Amino acid sequence: MSTPQFFHALKILEDVCxxxxxxxxxxxxxxxxxxxxxxxxxxxxxxxxxxxxxxxPVNAIINNHDDFDKIFRYKHxxxxxxxxxxxQFKDGIxxxxxxxVLKGLGFTDICExxxxxxxxxxxxxxxxxxxxxxxxxxxxxxxAVVRLIQVNFPGLTPNIMPIKAPLDFSAMYxxxxxxxxxxPDSEVGIFYITPCAAKxxxxxxxxxxxxxxxxxxxxxxxxxxxxxxxIKSTGGVKNIVPxxxxxxxxxxxxxxxxxxxxxxxxxRSLSIDGMKNxxxxxxxxxxxxxxxxxxxxxxxxDQSCAGGILAPSNRFLVVERMQKxxxxxxxxxxxxxxxxxxxxxKANAKTEDxxxxxxxxxxxxxxxxxxxMEKVRRLMCFLPGIDCSVCxxxxxxxxxxxxxxxxxxxxxxxxxxxxxENQRLLDSKHALRMIEKIWGKDxxxxxxxxxxxxxxxx
Amino acid sequence: MRLDYKVEGGDFARAGWASxxxxxxxxxxGVDQNxxxxxVVALYEAEVNIVAHAxxxxxxxxxxxxxxxxxxxxxxxxxxxxxxxxxxxxSTATPQVREMGFGAGMGLPNINTNADIFNxxxxxxxxxTLEIIINFKxxx
Numbered sequence: 079m080s081t082p083q084f085f086h087a088l089k090i091l092e093d094v095c096x097x098x099x100x101x102x103x104x105x106x107x108x109x110x111x112x113x114x115x116x117x118x119x120x121x122x123x124x125x126x127x128x129x130x131x132x133x134x135p136v137n138a139i140i141n142n143h144d145d146f147d148k149i150f151r152y153k154h155x156x157x158x159x160x161x162x163x164x165x166q167f168k169d170g171i172x173x174x175x176x177x178x179v180l181k182g183l184g185f186t187d188i189c190e191x192x193x194x195x196x197x198x199x200x201x202x203x204x205x206x207x208x209x210x211x212x213x214x215x216x217x218x219x220x221x222a223v224v225r226l227i228q229v230n231f232p233g234l235t236p237n238i239m240p241i242k243a244p245l246d247f248s249a250m251y252x253x254x255x256x257x258x259x260x261x262p263d264s265e266v267g268i269f270y271i272t273p274c275a276a277k278x279x280x281x282x283x284x285x286x287x288x289x290x291x292x293x294x295x296x297x298x299x300x301x302x303x304x305x306x307x308x309i310k311s312t313g314g315v316k317n318i319v320p321x322x323x324x325x326x327x328x329x330x331x332x333x334x335x336x337x338x339x340x341x342x343x344x345x346r347s348l349s350i351d352g353m354k355n356x357x358x359x360x361x362x363x364x365x366x367x368x369x370x371x372x373x374x375x376x377x378x379x380d381q382s383c384a385g386g387i388l389a390p391s392n393r394f395l396v397v398e399r400m401q402k403x404x405x406x407x408x409x410x411x412x413x414x415x416x417x418x419x420x421x422x423x424k425a426n427a428k429t430e431d432x433x434x435x436x437x438x439x440x441x442x443x444x445x446x447x448x449x450x451m452e453k454v455r456r457l458m459c460f461l462p463g464i465d466c467s468v469c470x471x472x473x474x475x476x477x478x479x480x481x482x483x484x485x486x487x488x489x490x491x492x493x494x495x496x497x498x499e500n501q502r503l504l505d506s507k508h509a510l511r512m513i514e515k516i517w518g519k520d521x522x523x524x525x526x527x528x529x530x531x532x533x534x535x536x
Numbered sequence: 537m538r539l540d541y542k543v544e545g546g547d548f549a550r551a552g553w554a555s556x557x558x559x560x561x562x563x564x565x566g567v568d569q570n571x572x573x574x575x576v577v578a579l580y581e582a583e584v585n586i587v588a589h590a591x592x593x594x595x596x597x598x599x600x601x602x603x604x605x606x607x608x609x610x611x612x613x614x615x616x617x618x619x620x621x622x623x624x625x626x627s628t629a630t631p632q633v634r635e636m637g638f639g640a641g642m643g644l645p646n647i648n649t650n651a652d653i654f655n656x657x658x659x660x661x662x663x664x665t666l667e668i669i670i671n672f673k674x675x676x
Contacts, residue, residue: 233569365556366577369637439564444672445601447565448537455537 084121087142087278088131092116094138096528097518099467101130101139106353107229111480112470115518122438125225126276127353127378128387135529141275141388144294146304149184152267156252158245158292160191161331162273162383164324165400166302166391171309174320179308180301181321187252188321191270192330193416194247194423199329199342201427205239206345206372212236214348214363214371217339219243221280222378223356224432231360232434237374240429243280244333245270245292247423251416253291267293271301273386276378298388323411328404334383335397337375345372352380439479454478462493470516490516537561539597543586545612548636551587554595555579558606561599571672574650578668579606581643586610588633590663603652606668614660622648 097115109123110130117130117138131139149155157180164173177188206215216237218224227234242250249268256266272278272295281292309315324331332338340347348371350359356376362368379385384393384400416423440447454475461474469490471477480486489495489504490512498504514521526533539561541554555576562572579595586593590612598605615621621628622644629639648654653669 232563233573361556364576365552365559366573366580367552434569436566438566440566442566443601444565444567448599448601451561451565452537 084124085279085282086119086121086124086126087275087282088124088126088128089140089142090117090119091138091140094136096136096138097521098135099470100133100135102467102470102472103465104129104133105472106226106357108472108476110472111485112467112516114515115521122435123229125222125229126274126279127222127226128275129353131275131387141278141297143272143278143297143300144269146184146296146300148294149267149269152293153265154187154256154261154267155185156187156189156266156268157185158189158191158248158252158268158270160245160271160273160334160383161324161326161400162334162386162389162396163271163298163301165384165396165403166298166389167305169399171315172320173324174322175309175315175318176305177321178318179305182308183304185269189248189252189268190325190330191245191248192326192333193244194251195244195330195333195342196327197416197420197423197427198241198244198247199339201241201424202239202339202342202373203344205241206343214368214374215239216374216376218429218432219334219339219375220276220377220379220382222274222276223376225276225279225435226356226378227360228432228435230357231364232436233364234360235432235434237363238432240431241427242429245277247427248416249292250423250426251419254419254422255415263291269293270295271298272296273298273383273389274379275387298386299390302390323408325412326407327409327412328407331400331404331407335400336377336382338382340373340375343373343375346370347373347375349375349377351377351382351385353378440482450482453482457481457488460488460494461491464493466492468492468513468516537599539599541595541597543583543590543593543595543608543610545587545589545591545593545610548587548638551584551638552580554583554597558597558604562604565599567672571670575604575606575670578647578650578670581646582606582608582666582668584638585643585664585666586612588629588638589613593663602673603669603671606666606670608666608668609663610665611663614662614664615656615658616660618656618658 095116097112097117099112101117102110102112106127107123107125109120111118164176167176180188205211214237218239218241224238227238252268268291270281270292278295281295312318329342336351337349340349350356356378381393381397384396440450457478458474461478463474465473469477471480477486477491481488495504495509499506499509539558558579559572559576562575586608590610593608593610596607620626624645627639633639647668651668652671655667658664
């Protein structure tokens with residue numbers, strides 16, 4: 079699959095974007111700017127965390143997924159379903175009903191995303207007990223965390239375990255199973271139902287490896303709506319002939335939740351979820367302030383995948399529901415077909431080394447970089463430190479950096495403009511034009527249809 | 537480029553602030569990660585030494601294209617026997633300090649391992665000044 083260097087599943091719809099700067103301010107890598115009244119992305123900085131998607135008030139950021147009809151290009155159509163999908167549905171709508179509905183929608187087979195988690199736990203424990211590798215071992219489960227480390231904490235990339243994620247194990251297993259039945263790859267389409275944008279990016283443009291064998295991805299919220307529609311229109315689950323039961327035991331089922339991995343690892347493990355918590359901890363780790371931790375399970379979303387940007391149900395209710403279900407698993411109904419592929423999966427479990435993906439802040443040449451940074455520090459003497467984003471950048475610091483890199487001009491700062499106007503060094507008409515250049519022309523005209531205004535919905 | 541920080545003796549909650557800031561600067565400048573790591577370890581140890589042993593101190597950092605020079609000057613008890621303090625595991629930290637996870641006696645030896653040039657000047661009853669230099673282009 080050929081992809082641009084920095085592929086991102088999230089796209090900003092320019093015609094929908096109102097240039098409100100909410101996204102600019104939440105981006106953990108300061109990858110967004112407002113220009114000409116729209117939000118723009120520096121693609122080399124984006125880690126696909128989806129915080130921008132969450133805060134956009136007009137749904138101008140979308141998660142590009144495959145057209146559902148793409149599944150019908152294949153004779154065998156496999157839904158790769160992570161447990162978090164099943165957790166979205168209320169009690170009573172059990173996995174066997176969801177599988178039945180998915181088959182009714184056109185899939186011919188189901189494979190669960192965590193079937194390989196048991197083998198994965200073994201491999202993680204092997205790595206954790208190998209004292210020749212960097213510790214703490216950092217999980218590779220959350221692709222947004224992996225990319226955050228590559229971009230913002232390059233020195234910690236050797237800590238990331240070069241082991242594939244559970245969904246890759248499931249995909250490799252099901253792919254090989256069909257091969258063993260004599261069915262060519264071209265007839266088998268594997269479609270992953272994704273709770274977030276980062277997983278898509280990991281599939282389309284993996285950090286280090288290129289053989290996930292997944293043919294496409296479908297957004298979780300899209301599938302949720304489709305499944306709910308079928309259930310409602312048939313008059314409820316009582317009219318649905320159940321398919322097979324879930325094939326996951328309790329620990330596999332909870333793998334994608336906070337603590338799911340760490341609880342399977344021997345040694346001192348921490349599970350940390352939520353973007354800010356993860357960043358704070360990585361800072362500490364990078365400062366060498368953390369001793370004797372063996373394993374880190376880091377998840378970008380609060381409540382891990384239950385908080386995925388495409389997960390429609392309330393994350394806390396989902397966690398509670400999944401924890402209860404995990405206690406009720408009927409061990410006799412589980413089949414372990416994947417165990418037959420153990421050796422094959424083990425042989426293909428590794429990714430290549432995960433390398434830093436440093437986005438250049440100042441200059442490749444250190445002396446030039448120092449000169450630019452000193453210039454930024456001088457500019458910061460004049461900027462107000464309010465981080466209002468009126469210049470289009472998330473912070474005064476980011477604005478100063480943009481200026482030094484020639485991407486903006488210092489007088490885009492509204493406070494400096496006021497000062498210059500006061501000193502009669504800037505014409506007020508010119509000042510308004512500068513602001514319009516950032517926020518769009520006519521942006522400051524009366525408009526009663528904007529959010530919160532009196533004709534909001536008309 | 538010049539960076540200055542103040543360190544208060546006994547303020548363990550803030551110990552590591554200067555090394556964390558210097559780390560950010562070096563990362564942004566694109567300095568090699570392994571060098572950044574050495575700077576962070578050396579500066580963190582030296583900073584914690586001021587917090588654990590001295591009354592107050594000042595850290596001055598000079599960065600140019602070739603190297604980083606860190607000068608840590610404290611007002612404190614000084615070190616009566618420098619060669620003893622340079623031995624791994626030797627520590628005069630109080631039990632209280634050790635309880636907080638500091639004072640393992642690795643401070644000065646760790647700085648020495650990570651520095652290209654390491655100088656100590658100390659006067660008992662007055663204070664200690666450390667100079668730590670780490671070159672960006674590794675000559676090892």
